Amino acid sequence: MNLLVTGGCGFIGTNFVRLAVLRGHTVINIDALTYAGRRENLDDLAPTNAYGFIHGDICDGDLVERVMRQGSNGVPFDAVINFAAESHVDRSIYAARTFSMTNVIGTATLVEAARNAEIPMFVQISTDEVYGSIEGKGSFKVDSPLEPSSPYSSSKAGADLVVHSFYSTWGYDVRITRCTNNYGPYQFPEKFIPTIITKALKGERIPLYGDGKHIRNWLFVEDHCEGVFRTLEKGEAGDVYLFGGDTEMENGKLLREVLKALALENGQDPETYISLIEHVKDRPGHDRRYSLDWKASKKELGWTPSTSFEVGLRATVRWYLENRTWWERA
Numbered sequence: 001m002n003l004l005v006t007g008g009c010g011f012i013g014t015n016f017v018r019l020a021v022l023r024g025h026t027v028i029n030i031d032a033l034t035y036a037g038r039r040e041n042l043d044d045l046a047p048t049n050a051y052g053f054i055h056g057d058i059c060d061g062d063l064v065e066r067v068m069r070q071g072s073n074g075v076p077f078d079a080v081i082n083f084a085a086e087s088h089v090d091r092s093i094y095a096a097r098t099f100s101m102t103n104v105i106g107t108a109t110l111v112e113a114a115r116n117a118e119i120p121m122f123v124q125i126s127t128d129e130v131y132g133s134i135e136g137k138g139s140f141k142v143d144s145p146l147e148p149s150s151p152y153s154s155s156k157a158g159a160d161l162v163v164h165s166f167y168s169t170w171g172y173d174v175r176i177t178r179c180t181n182n183y184g185p186y187q188f189p190e191k192f193i194p195t196i197i198t199k200a201l202k203g204e205r206i207p208l209y210g211d212g213k214h215i216r217n218w219l220f221v222e223d224h225c226e227g228v229f230r231t232l233e234k235g236e237a238g239d240v241y242l243f244g245g246d247t248e249m250e251n252g253k254l255l256r257e258v259l260k261a262l263a264l265e266n267g268q269d270p271e272t273y274i275s276l277i278e279h280v281k282d283r284p285g286h287d288r289r290y291s292l293d294w295k296a297s298k299k300e301l302g303w304t305p306s307t308s309f310e311v312g313l314r315a316t317v318r319w320y321l322e323n324r325t326w327w328e329r330a
Helices: 011-022 039-045 061-070 089-094 096-116 151-170 192-202 221-234 251-266 270-274 295-301 309-322 324-329
Strands: 002-006 026-031 051-055 079-082 122-125 174-179 181-183 206-209 215-220 240-243 247-250 277-280
Touching (some): 002 011, 011 026, 011 039, 026 061, 039 051, 061 096, 079 096, 089 151, 096 122, 096 151, 122 151, 122 221, 181 221, 181 309, 192 206, 192 251, 192 324, 215 221, 215 251, 215 309, 221 240, 251 270, 251 277, 251 309
Parallel strands (some): 002 079, 122 174, 174 240, 181 215, 206 277
């Protein structure tokens, strides 16, 4: 397939682009290279004819429409996949306007240009956070009400609604994916698991919000990327697909599991790292639990997570140990 990817220099986008090229697809990547976008993530792909990079903002309508009409080397795009987003909840609390501009206006700019350029399909990469917090043992389903809690999740919910309106209004083939917390290589150090690893390696205090009992579901990033491929290949116009992992864990326990894995890989006593944990004041509006019911994706797309948390975590820890220069420059 000939793919136009936005935000391909970010965490999930980078992993998707690398897998797409490995599988024989052609990718053009538009990225604004804001603080979490690293062009170097994909530099080794640049010499190939399968990958091209365009430095640009998805809110720039003229640029977006020109790229979409040109295609890749004159070949029309088969799909647009929108990974571009401001994605850190903490930052959104103090910079709501920036999140709304990129996540809502930028997405609207993209989907409108894609339809105008007659690109057959638009895939919006969203998040489980659009559903808000769920207590107890249940899990959100596709048709659960959207009840976002933060400026970040609100902007993603707004983007999803804009995208789906193009299906409702025009019958345009849009598909939306929502995923639980990802982890893996190339994740920016401000996120929870990279923060744990990098601060432990520097001997710094490792913050844990509140009582540490907030619960998240974890999915290895390559399993998420596989879900996006399945959505492209087997999904239906207008549908929403959920992807989640088999591992649900309180943040406090997760922190300790990451430190134990780090100690094992690094030949250290786990207590050396665990002693660095520091409880800090909880952030405003911190959702207690996220959980997605992804059985429909298994049935409709044949998708299941294939990487166990233990294997994925060890691989993630090794990557940060082997790529210290990358995260120290971030």
